[in-house]
Amino acid sequence: xxxxxxxxxxxxxxxxxxxxxxxxxxxxxxxxxxxxxxxxxxxxxxxxxxxxxxxxxxxxxxxxxxxxxxxxxxxxxxxxxxxxxxxxxxxxxxxxxxxxxxxxxxxxxxxxxxxxxxxxxxxxxxxxxxxxxxxxxxxxxxxxxxxxxxxxxxxxxxxxxxxxxxxxxxxxxxxxxxxxxxxxxxxxxxxxxxxxxxxxxxxxxxxxx
Amino acid sequence: xxxxxxxxxxxxxxxxxxxxxxxxxxxxxxxxxxxxxxxxxxxxxxxxxxxxxxxxxxxxxxxxxxxxxxxxxxxxxxxxxxxxxxxxxxxxxxxxxxxxxxxxxxxxxxxxxxxxxxxxxxxxxxxxxxxxxxxxxxxxxxxxxxxxxxxxxxxxxxxxxxxxxxxxxxxxxxxxxxxxxxxxxxxxxxxxxxxxxxxxxxxxxxxxxxxxxxxxxxxxxxxxxxxxxxxxxxxxxxxxxxxxxxxxxxxxxxxxxxxxxxxxxxxxxxxx
Numbered sequence: 001x002x003x004x005x006x007x008x009x010x011x012x013x014x015x016x017x018x019x020x021x022x023x024x025x026x027x028x029x030x031x032x033x034x035x036x037x038x039x040x041x042x043x044x045x046x047x048x049x050x051x052x053x054x055x056x057x058x059x060x061x062x063x064x065x066x067x068x069x070x071x072x073x074x075x076x077x078x079x080x081x082x083x084x085x086x087x088x089x090x091x092x093x094x095x096x097x098x099x100x101x102x103x104x105x106x107x108x109x110x111x112x113x114x115x116x117x118x119x120x121x122x123x124x125x126x127x128x129x130x131x132x133x134x135x136x137x138x139x140x141x142x143x144x145x146x147x148x149x150x151x152x153x154x155x156x157x158x159x160x161x162x163x164x165x166x167x168x169x170x171x172x173x174x175x176x177x178x179x180x181x182x183x184x185x186x187x188x189x190x191x192x193x194x195x196x197x198x199x200x201x202x203x204x205x206x207x208x209x
Numbered sequence: 210x211x212x213x214x215x216x217x218x219x220x221x222x223x224x225x226x227x228x229x230x231x232x233x234x235x236x237x238x239x240x241x242x243x244x245x246x247x248x249x250x251x252x253x254x255x256x257x258x259x260x261x262x263x264x265x266x267x268x269x270x271x272x273x274x275x276x277x278x279x280x281x282x283x284x285x286x287x288x289x290x291x292x293x294x295x296x297x298x299x300x301x302x303x304x305x306x307x308x309x310x311x312x313x314x315x316x317x318x319x320x321x322x323x324x325x326x327x328x329x330x331x332x333x334x335x336x337x338x339x340x341x342x343x344x345x346x347x348x349x350x351x352x353x354x355x356x357x358x359x360x361x362x363x364x365x366x367x368x369x370x371x372x373x374x375x376x377x378x379x380x381x382x383x384x385x386x387x388x389x390x391x392x393x394x395x396x397x398x399x400x401x402x403x404x405x406x407x408x409x410x411x412x413x414x415x416x417x418x419x420x421x422x423x424x425x426x427x428x429x430x431x432x433x434x435x436x437x438x439x440x441x442x443x444x445x446x447x448x449x450x451x452x453x454x455x456x457x458x459x460x461x462x463x464x465x466x467x468x469x470x471x472x473x474x475x476x477x478x479x480x481x
Contacts, residue, residue: 012297019293023285024276034343037289038395044293045393045400048300049371075349075392123275124282141233142269143276148235167229173268 006056015047018061022068025139029072031128039076043068062146066154069136118181126176134169141166220247224254232262292398299398300373335428337460338442338449340396344403345414345462346445351390351405361388368393368402374419376402379459379477385409386473396460408473413463420458427451427458432471435478441467450474 006014022043026036046067047054054063118126127135140146140154148166152159224247230236231244248255276282285293355361368376371393378388387407394403394416402417418425429442429451439452448470450461463470 008301012301016290016294016297019285019290020278020283023289024283027282028276033286037286037292040285040289041293041296041395041398042393044296045300045395048297118271120275120280120282123271127272127275142272148230148233163230166233170229170265170268174264177268177271 011051014060015064018064021144022064026068028127028139029136030076035076039068039072042071046071062150062154069154118177122180126180127173129176130169130172134165134172137162137165138169138173221251221254228258228261232265296398337396337425337427338429338451339444341416341449341460341462342444342447344394344396344416349392352392354390355388364388364391364404367391372400372402376417378404378415381473382476383473408465411464413461416460418458419456421456425458434475437478439474441470
């Protein structure tokens with residue numbers, strides 16, 4: 001017989017299953033282990049506070065991620081120096097390189113083989129270098145497999161915004177990965193006509209200074 | 210007689226716009242069929258879709274290897290898991306424990322401010338003090354301001370229902386002490402009320418936590434102040450005063466020097 005509410009213990013057991021996923025994302029959002037721990041703790045504190053608002057049978061992972069991102073945006077992001085880069089038109093300069101199949105192939109896939117040679121630290125640094133609004137969408141989609149509709153609900157933005165942020169976020173990430181490959185000396189010769197974007201690498205250096 | 214499908218430039222532009230969504234499995238039914246038909250008919254878009262698909266998959270694989278389940282960056286630290294579990298267990302406390310508010314001591318002799326006797330000195334700042342300093346120092350935005358909620362007196366009401374205890378802020382009877390605002394916070398796994406004060410010379414942050422099981426044993430210099438034992442320590446350039454009132458523990462973090470901090474805390478003990 002279907003029950004209308006989860007018991008407190010069932011709720012906790014279910015919520016705790018998502019602790020790793022919440023922490024992994026929080027760590028990439030905040031880029032700081034202590035902040036990520038605080039963020040996750042706050043998330044669980046708030047989840048308990050709003051426990052009666054959770055509808056059993058709906059996606060608890062998405063519900064918890066909504067609390068996580070809300071908490072992050074309202075509390076932590078304002079206190080970080082990171083500036084949102086989504087102020088301008090979100091789809092600017094995304095298609096101008098994609099005129100021919102060859103150009104498309106280069107733009108999409110400049111370092112495909114090289115990707116395999118990057119260590120995880122480089123991959124993490126590359127994702128961390130993606131502007132936060134895009135980074136959140138890429139993580140929610142490519143790591144946690146949330147649908148566009150779920151991401152739209154988690155972030156409280158229209159689906160069209162999710163699509164454009166994901167598109168731009170993935171392009172950013174690819175350029176950032178290429179930048180890290182170049183910085184690591186793996187990529188010595190950029191493909192003809194391809195400009196390797198080293199912004200990510202420079203930002204990383206600037207932060208380390 | 211069916212014409213051969215001639216993909217128009219418009220169709221290619223449309224596919225370019227929707228390719229990501231198609232590859233992400235967002236398309237169903239007619240949309241999916243239309244996209245697949247175009248890709249089958251148009252070599253340019255087919256090459257583009259294949260390239261994009263390979264790039265997408267390669268990045269996803271590397272991302273998951275770097276931060277997916279089971280990787281170091283994809284796993285919550287054991288200490289965090291323990292704290293969250295304790296926090297959940299704590300919030301499960303029976304209802305009566307959440308309702309019973311601390312009863313302030315009714316009559317207490319006035320605090321002999323200025324007559325401070327150091328009872329003992331045990332070590333430096335402890336975990337509670339370190340946590341309070343860290344929390345105060347991060348200077349996260351306030352969730353409510355005294356001005357926005359209708360005065361400092363409305364701050365305890367703002368916390369109602371947000372914590373499983375009633376945080377009763379002490380009254381600092383010193384002139385020039387102004388409540389700026391508050392937010393929900395925590396010290397380790399314990400939910401806390403945080404109130405920020407503006408002082409004539411500096412500022413202060415007060416953490417209020419519920420501690421019925423007496424798990425907090427503040428270290429530092431121990432001073433008797435009226436009815437209370439107040440402990441003070443220094444951490445990261447801040448002075449922290451910790452005192453207990455029944456089940457509630459107060460931690461006041463401030464950039465005041467020790468004497469001024471004692472003076473301020475003393476005003477809250479008098480006439481409690």
